[in-house]
Amino acid sequence: MAALVDGWASAMGVPEPERQRWLRAVWLHDALRDASREELERWAPTTPGPPELRHGPASASRAKSEGETDRGVLDAVRYHSVGLAEWDMAGRMLYCADFLEPGREFARARRAALAARLPGDSAAVLREVARDRLKHIVASGWPLPEPTVRFWNSLAASGRSSSR
Ligand SMILES: [Fe+2]
DSSP: OHHHHHHHHHHHTOOHHHHHHHHHHHHHHTTTTTOOHHHHHHHOTTOOSOHHHHHHHHHHHHHHHTTOOOHHHHHHHHTTTTOOTTOOHHHHHHHHHHHHOTTOOTTHHHHHHHHHHGGGOHHHHHHHHHHHHHHHHHHHTOOOOHHHHHHHHHHHHHHHHHHO
């Protein structure tokens, strides 16, 4: 996943400090993916729900306690499973990379095509990734977390104005 994000940063010609922010978000985001229930409780005591929804907030809390001070990087990690309307590029790239990383088995061709398109059309690819991820949540019958709804509405609104 770091290689994917690194490749996007190079192709997009982003300055080195920005590339480092994206990579920190990648390195930090799944720090507690396989943590015990007790550890998640310790780092994210106020976040309800299953581990899939708690490991982001827990990983962000731990990153902060270990010295990460960049609000955009922390928000990228905290909300990587649900989305956040206010994200900067670190959050947006992490959300895309989490879905498009080549290590996953499903929809390989479609995801590879989106990953290749991202540097030239990152806003449109972000919307496609969000659409796929939301489709999956809705098809599973799970409720949509409130930040996810706001995130999607912000993307849908910007997509409509840019296509006019
Ligand atoms: Fe994760």
